[in-house]
Amino acid sequence: MNDFDPSVMDIDHGYTLNWSGKSPSGGEAGAGDGSAPAFKIPRIAYGTFELSGEEAETCVISAVEMGYRLIDCARFYGNEKQVGKALAEVQTSVPREQLFVQSKVWNDRQIDGTVRGSLEETLRDLQLDYLDIFIVHWPVEGHYLDTYEQILGFIDEGLVRFAGVSNFQVGHLQSLVDRGYPLPAIDQMEHHPRMQDNDTLGFCRENGIVYEAWSPLGRGGSLSSVDPVIAQISNDHGITPAQTILAWQEAEGIIPLPRSKNPEHMLANAASLAVELSSDEMAKMESLNRHEYLEPAVQPSNFGDVLNGLSSHFD
Numbered sequence: 001m002n003d004f005d006p007s008v009m010d011i012d013h014g015y016t017l018n019w020s021g022k023s024p025s026g027g028e029a030g031a032g033d034g035s036a037p038a039f040k041i042p043r044i045a046y047g048t049f050e051l052s053g054e055e056a057e058t059c060v061i062s063a064v065e066m067g068y069r070l071i072d073c074a075r076f077y078g079n080e081k082q083v084g085k086a087l088a089e090v091q092t093s094v095p096r097e098q099l100f101v102q103s104k105v106w107n108d109r110q111i112d113g114t115v116r117g118s119l120e121e122t123l124r125d126l127q128l129d130y131l132d133i134f135i136v137h138w139p140v141e142g143h144y145l146d147t148y149e150q151i152l153g154f155i156d157e158g159l160v161r162f163a164g165v166s167n168f169q170v171g172h173l174q175s176l177v178d179r180g181y182p183l184p185a186i187d188q189m190e191h192h193p194r195m196q197d198n199d200t201l202g203f204c205r206e207n208g209i210v211y212e213a214w215s216p217l218g219r220g221g222s223l224s225s226v227d228p229v230i231a232q233i234s235n236d237h238g239i240t241p242a243q244t245i246l247a248w249q250e251a252e253g254i255i256p257l258p259r260s261k262n263p264e265h266m267l268a269n270a271a272s273l274a275v276e277l278s279s280d281e282m283a284k285m286e287s288l289n290r291h292e293y294l295e296p297a298v299q300p301s302n303f304g305d306v307l308n309g310l311s312s313h314f315d
Protein backbone atom coordinates (compact mmCIF):
# COMPACT_ATOMS: atom_id res chain seq x y z
CA MET A 1 0.00 0.00 0.00
CA ASN A 2 3.07 2.25 0.37
CA ASP A 3 3.08 2.79 -3.39
CA PHE A 4 -0.44 4.26 -3.38
CA ASP A 5 -0.60 7.18 -5.79
CA PRO A 6 -3.34 9.67 -4.71
CA SER A 7 -3.68 10.95 -8.27
CA VAL A 8 -5.98 7.95 -8.94
CA MET A 9 -8.56 10.00 -7.01
CA ASP A 10 -8.40 12.77 -9.65
CA ILE A 11 -11.33 13.50 -11.92
CA ASP A 12 -9.47 12.34 -15.05
CA HIS A 13 -8.99 8.87 -13.50
CA GLY A 14 -12.69 8.69 -12.74
CA TYR A 15 -15.78 7.16 -14.31
CA THR A 16 -17.42 8.66 -17.35
CA LEU A 17 -20.89 9.98 -16.62
CA ASN A 18 -23.33 8.67 -19.19
CA TRP A 19 -25.79 11.51 -19.46
CA SER A 20 -28.03 12.22 -22.43
CA GLY A 21 -27.05 15.85 -22.04
CA LYS A 22 -30.43 17.46 -22.61
CA SER A 23 -32.66 19.20 -20.15
CA PRO A 24 -36.40 19.49 -20.94
CA SER A 25 -35.85 22.80 -22.68
CA GLY A 26 -33.07 21.34 -24.80
CA GLY A 27 -30.00 22.85 -23.10
CA GLU A 28 -26.68 21.04 -22.94
CA ALA A 29 -25.77 19.56 -19.58
CA GLY A 30 -22.33 19.15 -18.13
CA ALA A 31 -20.91 22.47 -19.23
CA GLY A 32 -20.38 24.02 -15.77
CA ASP A 33 -18.07 27.00 -16.28
CA GLY A 34 -16.80 25.44 -19.49
CA SER A 35 -13.36 24.60 -18.11
CA ALA A 36 -14.07 21.39 -16.23
CA PRO A 37 -13.07 18.01 -17.67
CA ALA A 38 -16.44 16.95 -19.03
CA PHE A 39 -18.43 13.95 -17.89
CA LYS A 40 -15.98 12.47 -15.36
CA ILE A 41 -16.50 11.70 -11.67
CA PRO A 42 -13.77 10.54 -9.24
CA ARG A 43 -13.75 6.92 -8.06
CA ILE A 44 -14.00 7.60 -4.31
CA ALA A 45 -15.72 10.37 -2.35
CA TYR A 46 -15.38 11.96 1.04
CA GLY A 47 -18.72 11.88 2.93
CA THR A 48 -19.66 14.81 5.18
CA PHE A 49 -22.66 13.48 7.16
CA GLU A 50 -22.40 14.05 10.94
CA LEU A 51 -19.41 16.37 10.65
CA SER A 52 -20.09 19.62 12.48
CA GLY A 53 -18.54 22.90 13.49
CA GLU A 54 -14.87 23.60 12.95
CA GLU A 55 -14.22 19.88 12.66
CA ALA A 56 -16.24 19.76 9.43
CA GLU A 57 -14.02 22.48 8.01
CA THR A 58 -10.71 20.89 9.03
CA CYS A 59 -11.80 17.41 7.92
CA VAL A 60 -12.75 18.58 4.42
CA ILE A 61 -9.50 20.54 4.09
CA SER A 62 -7.52 17.43 5.13
CA ALA A 63 -9.49 15.26 2.73
CA VAL A 64 -8.70 17.50 -0.25
CA GLU A 65 -5.05 17.79 0.82
CA MET A 66 -4.88 13.97 0.83
CA GLY A 67 -6.22 13.87 -2.73
CA TYR A 68 -10.01 13.44 -2.33
CA ARG A 69 -11.70 15.42 -5.10
CA LEU A 70 -15.35 14.25 -4.82
CA ILE A 71 -17.09 15.77 -1.79
CA ASP A 72 -20.58 14.51 -0.86
CA CYS A 73 -22.70 17.18 0.84
CA ALA A 74 -26.39 17.67 1.64
CA ARG A 75 -28.56 20.48 2.97
CA PHE A 76 -29.80 17.98 5.56
CA TYR A 77 -26.34 17.62 7.12
CA GLY A 78 -26.55 21.18 8.47
CA ASN A 79 -22.85 21.84 7.86
CA GLU A 80 -22.65 23.41 4.40
CA LYS A 81 -21.35 26.72 5.79
CA GLN A 82 -18.36 24.93 7.36
CA VAL A 83 -17.81 22.76 4.29
CA GLY A 84 -18.00 25.91 2.17
CA LYS A 85 -15.24 27.57 4.21
CA ALA A 86 -13.08 24.54 3.57
CA LEU A 87 -13.87 24.55 -0.15
CA ALA A 88 -12.96 28.24 -0.37
CA GLU A 89 -9.66 27.59 1.35
CA VAL A 90 -8.62 24.55 -0.71
CA GLN A 91 -9.30 26.43 -3.94
CA THR A 92 -6.18 28.50 -3.24
CA SER A 93 -4.26 25.36 -4.31
CA VAL A 94 -6.76 23.09 -6.11
CA PRO A 95 -8.70 24.66 -9.02
CA ARG A 96 -12.49 24.50 -8.82
CA GLU A 97 -12.68 22.40 -12.00
CA GLN A 98 -10.59 19.68 -10.31
CA LEU A 99 -13.14 19.39 -7.49
CA PHE A 100 -16.41 17.51 -7.88
CA VAL A 101 -18.99 18.77 -5.38
CA GLN A 102 -22.39 17.17 -5.01
CA SER A 103 -25.26 18.20 -2.75
CA LYS A 104 -28.87 17.22 -2.20
CA VAL A 105 -32.26 18.77 -1.71
CA TRP A 106 -34.06 17.56 1.44
CA ASN A 107 -37.65 16.36 1.62
CA ASP A 108 -39.29 19.42 3.16
CA ARG A 109 -38.06 21.63 0.31
CA GLN A 110 -39.60 19.25 -2.23
CA ILE A 111 -42.92 19.34 -0.37
CA ASP A 112 -43.11 23.09 0.12
CA GLY A 113 -41.91 23.76 -3.44
CA THR A 114 -38.73 25.63 -2.52
CA VAL A 115 -36.20 23.50 -4.40
CA ARG A 116 -34.67 26.57 -6.05
CA GLY A 117 -34.35 28.29 -2.67
CA SER A 118 -32.63 25.21 -1.27
CA LEU A 119 -30.15 25.16 -4.17
CA GLU A 120 -29.46 28.89 -3.72
CA GLU A 121 -28.77 28.35 0.00
CA THR A 122 -26.49 25.42 -0.79
CA LEU A 123 -24.52 27.43 -3.37
CA ARG A 124 -24.27 30.40 -1.00
CA ASP A 125 -23.06 28.29 1.93
CA LEU A 126 -20.68 26.16 -0.14
CA GLN A 127 -19.39 29.43 -1.69
CA LEU A 128 -19.78 27.97 -5.19
CA ASP A 129 -21.16 29.30 -8.49
CA TYR A 130 -22.31 25.84 -9.56
CA LEU A 131 -22.72 22.30 -8.23
CA ASP A 132 -21.34 19.35 -10.15
CA ILE A 133 -24.35 17.24 -9.25
CA PHE A 134 -27.59 18.25 -7.52
CA ILE A 135 -29.35 15.23 -6.05
CA VAL A 136 -32.95 14.45 -5.08
CA HIS A 137 -32.17 13.14 -1.56
CA TRP A 138 -35.25 10.88 -1.25
CA PRO A 139 -38.07 10.08 -3.69
CA VAL A 140 -40.87 11.98 -1.94
CA GLU A 141 -44.09 10.63 -3.47
CA GLY A 142 -46.06 13.24 -5.35
CA HIS A 143 -43.05 15.57 -5.53
CA TYR A 144 -39.90 13.84 -6.71
CA LEU A 145 -40.75 14.02 -10.42
CA ASP A 146 -41.27 17.77 -10.25
CA THR A 147 -38.11 18.19 -8.17
CA TYR A 148 -36.15 16.29 -10.79
CA GLU A 149 -37.60 18.40 -13.59
CA GLN A 150 -36.54 21.55 -11.74
CA ILE A 151 -32.99 20.21 -11.44
CA LEU A 152 -32.94 19.65 -15.20
CA GLY A 153 -33.87 23.32 -15.57
CA PHE A 154 -31.00 24.37 -13.27
CA ILE A 155 -28.63 22.70 -15.75
CA ASP A 156 -29.83 25.11 -18.45
CA GLU A 157 -29.03 27.99 -16.10
CA GLY A 158 -25.48 26.77 -15.46
CA LEU A 159 -26.18 26.34 -11.73
CA VAL A 160 -25.76 22.55 -11.89
CA ARG A 161 -23.77 20.32 -14.25
CA PHE A 162 -25.64 17.01 -13.78
CA ALA A 163 -28.87 15.74 -12.22
CA GLY A 164 -28.62 12.96 -9.64
CA VAL A 165 -30.93 10.96 -7.39
CA SER A 166 -30.60 9.09 -4.12
CA ASN A 167 -32.60 6.22 -2.65
CA PHE A 168 -34.32 5.71 -6.01
CA GLN A 169 -35.15 2.07 -6.69
CA VAL A 170 -36.01 0.68 -10.13
CA GLY A 171 -39.65 1.84 -10.00
CA HIS A 172 -38.62 5.40 -9.18
CA LEU A 173 -36.06 5.42 -12.01
CA GLN A 174 -38.61 3.94 -14.40
CA SER A 175 -41.05 6.71 -13.55
CA LEU A 176 -38.48 9.26 -14.72
CA VAL A 177 -38.29 7.43 -18.04
CA ASP A 178 -42.11 7.31 -18.25
CA ARG A 179 -42.18 11.10 -17.88
CA GLY A 180 -39.70 11.41 -20.75
CA TYR A 181 -36.83 12.67 -18.61
CA PRO A 182 -33.21 11.64 -19.14
CA LEU A 183 -32.05 9.15 -16.52
CA PRO A 184 -29.86 10.64 -13.77
CA ALA A 185 -26.08 10.66 -13.98
CA ILE A 186 -25.82 8.94 -10.58
CA ASP A 187 -27.99 7.07 -8.07
CA GLN A 188 -26.74 7.16 -4.47
CA MET A 189 -27.93 4.13 -2.47
CA GLU A 190 -27.34 2.50 0.91
CA HIS A 191 -24.76 -0.17 0.10
CA HIS A 192 -22.52 -2.23 2.38
CA PRO A 193 -21.83 -5.95 2.78
CA ARG A 194 -25.17 -6.71 4.47
CA MET A 195 -27.24 -4.41 2.23
CA GLN A 196 -26.84 -4.86 -1.52
CA ASP A 197 -29.81 -3.83 -3.69
CA ASN A 198 -28.89 -5.89 -6.74
CA ASP A 199 -32.06 -5.00 -8.68
CA THR A 200 -31.27 -1.29 -8.58
CA LEU A 201 -27.55 -1.89 -9.12
CA GLY A 202 -28.35 -4.02 -12.19
CA PHE A 203 -30.72 -1.39 -13.61
CA CYS A 204 -28.09 1.31 -13.12
CA ARG A 205 -25.42 -0.77 -14.82
CA GLU A 206 -27.67 -1.53 -17.79
CA ASN A 207 -28.55 2.13 -18.17
CA GLY A 208 -25.14 3.69 -17.57
CA ILE A 209 -26.07 5.31 -14.24
CA VAL A 210 -23.08 5.59 -11.89
CA TYR A 211 -23.89 3.90 -8.56
CA GLU A 212 -22.68 5.55 -5.36
CA ALA A 213 -22.60 3.69 -2.02
CA TRP A 214 -23.81 5.61 1.02
CA SER A 215 -22.81 4.25 4.43
CA PRO A 216 -20.30 2.03 2.58
CA LEU A 217 -18.91 0.84 5.93
CA GLY A 218 -22.35 0.24 7.40
CA ARG A 219 -21.86 3.48 9.39
CA GLY A 220 -19.00 1.69 11.14
CA GLY A 221 -21.19 -1.32 12.00
CA SER A 222 -19.44 -3.48 9.40
CA LEU A 223 -16.22 -2.80 11.31
CA SER A 224 -17.28 -3.15 14.97
CA SER A 225 -18.12 -6.84 14.53
CA VAL A 226 -16.19 -7.96 11.48
CA ASP A 227 -17.60 -10.85 9.48
CA PRO A 228 -15.12 -13.78 9.34
CA VAL A 229 -15.15 -13.61 5.53
CA ILE A 230 -14.03 -9.97 5.61
CA ALA A 231 -11.49 -10.72 8.35
CA GLN A 232 -9.97 -13.54 6.27
CA ILE A 233 -9.69 -11.48 3.08
CA SER A 234 -8.19 -8.56 5.05
CA ASN A 235 -5.69 -10.89 6.68
CA ASP A 236 -4.69 -12.45 3.35
CA HIS A 237 -4.00 -9.03 1.82
CA GLY A 238 -2.53 -7.44 4.96
CA ILE A 239 -5.17 -4.69 4.86
CA THR A 240 -7.93 -3.49 7.21
CA PRO A 241 -11.58 -4.62 7.03
CA ALA A 242 -12.57 -1.11 5.92
CA GLN A 243 -10.14 -1.33 3.02
CA THR A 244 -11.49 -4.75 2.03
CA ILE A 245 -15.05 -3.44 1.94
CA LEU A 246 -14.12 -0.32 -0.04
CA ALA A 247 -11.91 -2.31 -2.46
CA TRP A 248 -14.83 -4.69 -3.11
CA GLN A 249 -17.19 -1.78 -3.88
CA GLU A 250 -14.58 -0.11 -6.10
CA ALA A 251 -14.02 -3.35 -8.05
CA GLU A 252 -17.80 -3.51 -8.56
CA GLY A 253 -17.55 -0.12 -10.29
CA ILE A 254 -19.35 1.54 -7.37
CA ILE A 255 -18.20 4.86 -5.89
CA PRO A 256 -18.00 4.57 -2.08
CA LEU A 257 -18.57 7.70 0.04
CA PRO A 258 -16.74 6.82 3.28
CA ARG A 259 -16.87 9.38 6.08
CA SER A 260 -14.10 9.62 8.66
CA LYS A 261 -12.76 12.19 11.11
CA ASN A 262 -9.58 10.18 11.59
CA PRO A 263 -6.71 11.13 9.21
CA GLU A 264 -5.27 7.60 9.32
CA HIS A 265 -8.64 6.16 8.32
CA MET A 266 -9.06 8.78 5.60
CA LEU A 267 -5.70 7.84 4.08
CA ALA A 268 -6.35 4.11 4.43
CA ASN A 269 -9.75 4.47 2.77
CA ALA A 270 -8.18 6.28 -0.19
CA ALA A 271 -5.46 3.62 -0.45
CA SER A 272 -8.15 0.96 -0.91
CA LEU A 273 -8.16 2.04 -4.57
CA ALA A 274 -4.83 0.19 -4.95
CA VAL A 275 -6.19 -3.14 -3.62
CA GLU A 276 -7.10 -5.90 -6.07
CA LEU A 277 -9.43 -8.68 -4.95
CA SER A 278 -9.76 -12.01 -6.77
CA SER A 279 -13.04 -13.07 -8.39
CA ASP A 280 -13.40 -15.66 -5.61
CA GLU A 281 -13.04 -12.95 -2.95
CA MET A 282 -15.53 -10.75 -4.81
CA ALA A 283 -18.06 -13.59 -4.84
CA LYS A 284 -17.55 -14.12 -1.10
CA MET A 285 -18.22 -10.44 -0.42
CA GLU A 286 -21.41 -10.56 -2.50
CA SER A 287 -22.58 -13.60 -0.54
CA LEU A 288 -22.70 -11.50 2.67
CA ASN A 289 -25.85 -9.72 1.47
CA ARG A 290 -28.75 -9.99 3.96
CA HIS A 291 -30.86 -7.09 2.59
CA GLU A 292 -30.44 -5.48 6.00
CA TYR A 293 -31.01 -1.73 5.98
CA LEU A 294 -29.26 0.25 8.75
CA GLU A 295 -32.63 1.75 9.66
CA PRO A 296 -35.32 -0.67 8.49
CA ALA A 297 -37.98 1.99 9.07
CA VAL A 298 -36.24 4.36 6.64
CA GLN A 299 -35.84 2.74 3.26
CA PRO A 300 -37.00 3.60 -0.25
CA SER A 301 -39.95 1.18 -0.32
CA ASN A 302 -41.64 2.45 2.88
CA PHE A 303 -40.30 5.94 2.82
CA GLY A 304 -43.68 7.64 2.47
CA ASP A 305 -44.77 6.33 5.89
CA VAL A 306 -41.90 7.91 7.80
CA LEU A 307 -41.55 11.13 5.90
CA ASN A 308 -43.03 13.47 8.46
CA GLY A 309 -40.59 12.40 11.12
CA LEU A 310 -37.67 13.21 8.87
CA SER A 311 -38.65 16.67 7.73
CA SER A 312 -36.28 19.39 8.82
CA HIS A 313 -35.18 22.96 8.04
CA PHE A 314 -31.78 24.39 8.80
CA ASP A 315 -32.14 28.12 8.38
Ligand SMILES: NC(=O)c1ccc[n+]([C@@H]2O[C@H](COP(=O)([O-])OP(=O)(O)OC[C@H]3O[C@@H](n4cnc5c(N)ncnc54)[C@H](OP(=O)(O)O)[C@@H]3O)[C@@H](O)[C@H]2O)c1
Pocket residue numbers: 046047048049050072073137166167188189213214215216217218219220223240242243257258259260261262264265266268269
Ligand atom coordinates in the same frame (compact mmCIF):
# COMPACT_ATOMS: atom_id res chain seq x y z
N1 LIG B 1 -28.06 9.73 0.34
C1 LIG B 1 -28.33 9.37 1.58
O1 LIG B 1 -29.51 9.18 1.94
C2 LIG B 1 -27.21 9.18 2.55
C3 LIG B 1 -27.47 8.61 3.80
C4 LIG B 1 -26.41 8.43 4.67
C5 LIG B 1 -25.11 8.79 4.30
N2 LIG B 1 -24.88 9.37 3.08
C6 LIG B 1 -23.51 9.76 2.66
O2 LIG B 1 -22.65 8.64 2.83
C7 LIG B 1 -21.54 9.02 3.64
C8 LIG B 1 -21.01 7.84 4.42
O3 LIG B 1 -22.01 7.24 5.22
P1 LIG B 1 -22.00 7.31 6.81
O4 LIG B 1 -21.41 8.59 7.21
O5 LIG B 1 -23.38 7.00 7.25
O6 LIG B 1 -21.14 6.06 7.28
P2 LIG B 1 -19.85 5.20 6.82
O7 LIG B 1 -18.95 6.01 5.96
O8 LIG B 1 -20.33 3.89 6.36
O9 LIG B 1 -19.17 4.96 8.24
C9 LIG B 1 -18.63 6.01 9.00
C10 LIG B 1 -18.01 5.40 10.25
O10 LIG B 1 -16.94 4.51 9.86
C11 LIG B 1 -15.76 4.86 10.57
N3 LIG B 1 -14.62 4.65 9.66
C12 LIG B 1 -14.40 5.27 8.47
N4 LIG B 1 -13.26 4.80 7.91
C13 LIG B 1 -12.76 3.88 8.76
C14 LIG B 1 -11.59 3.06 8.75
N5 LIG B 1 -10.73 3.07 7.72
N6 LIG B 1 -11.38 2.23 9.80
C15 LIG B 1 -12.24 2.20 10.85
N7 LIG B 1 -13.35 2.96 10.92
C16 LIG B 1 -13.61 3.78 9.88
C17 LIG B 1 -15.91 6.31 10.96
O11 LIG B 1 -15.21 6.56 12.17
P3 LIG B 1 -13.89 7.50 12.21
O12 LIG B 1 -14.38 8.91 12.03
O13 LIG B 1 -13.34 7.22 13.57
O14 LIG B 1 -12.99 7.05 11.12
C18 LIG B 1 -17.42 6.42 11.19
O15 LIG B 1 -17.75 6.02 12.50
C19 LIG B 1 -22.10 10.14 4.50
O16 LIG B 1 -21.08 10.89 5.12
C20 LIG B 1 -22.91 10.89 3.49
O17 LIG B 1 -22.05 11.71 2.71
C21 LIG B 1 -25.91 9.56 2.21
